[in-house]
Amino acid sequence: MITMDDIIREGNPTLREVAKEVPMPPTDEEKKLGEEMLEFLKNSQDPVKAEELHLRGGVGLAAPQLNISKRLIAVHVPSNDPEDETPILSTVMFNPKILSHSVQDACLGEGEGCLSVDREVPGYVVRHARVTVSYYDEAGVKHKRRLKNYEAIVVQHEIDHLNGVMFYDHINEENPFALKEGVLVIE
Numbered sequence: 001m002i003t004m005d006d007i008i009r010e011g012n013p014t015l016r017e018v019a020k021e022v023p024m025p026p027t028d029e030e031k032k033l034g035e036e037m038l039e040f041l042k043n044s045q046d047p048v049k050a051e052e053l054h055l056r057g058g059v060g061l062a063a064p065q066l067n068i069s070k071r072l073i074a075v076h077v078p079s080n081d082p083e084d085e086t087p088i089l090s091t092v093m094f095n096p097k098i099l100s101h102s103v104q105d106a107c108l109g110e111g112e113g114c115l116s117v118d119r120e121v122p123g124y125v126v127r128h129a130r131v132t133v134s135y136y137d138e139a140g141v142k143h144k145r146r147l148k149n150y151e152a153i154v155v156q157h158e159i160d161h162l163n164g165v166m167f168y169d170h171i172n173e174e175n176p177f178a179l180k181e182g183v184l185v186i187e
């Protein structure tokens, strides 16, 4: 089972590498890794398990954060409605790729955090408001999906990890809360 001890932190060069494509279909080992990444996210969002396992909460995870430089991410974005058990997006993506994106940009009003970054980095992380992504599932089946709002932001954060990009690379150094005209702020 994945715990915080398995997650590498800033300074580890793997976080700045461009990860390698996963040949399709994924091997049993790669499929197991994807499942363990998704399980980690669910555990991290479960108050009892997170406490027990000392997990920081996460809605996404990328294989490079486990020092595995492969293009594999997991996302588990719960519904905004606490009554609704069905997550907005819960999946493992092999070789995810942004095929197209909106002209409009967006950012989370509360900024972003990262399990590989043991510090707060305040500021707006400006990303695409909407993206169309392709990816392969653990059976090697190709999917194409349009994403918007929070889930679009999370998937971009994860794909960034596959390209050696950290969320704070997007923050305006001069004025971390500067916003251009038309940028959607997601609360």
Ligand SMILES: O=CN(O)CCNC(=O)c1cccc(Cl)c1Cl
Pocket: 057, 058, 059, 060, 061, 062, 065, 108, 111, 112, 113, 114, 115, 116, 153, 154, 155, 157, 158, 161
């Ligand atoms: O790469 C994944 N992590 O570092 C897991 C921890 N961060 C988050 O869950 C997180 C938090 C806020 C905004 C975004 Cl977009 C994300 Cl992704």
Ligand code: NI
Pocket: 113, 114, 115, 116, 157, 161
């Ligand atoms: Ni991260």
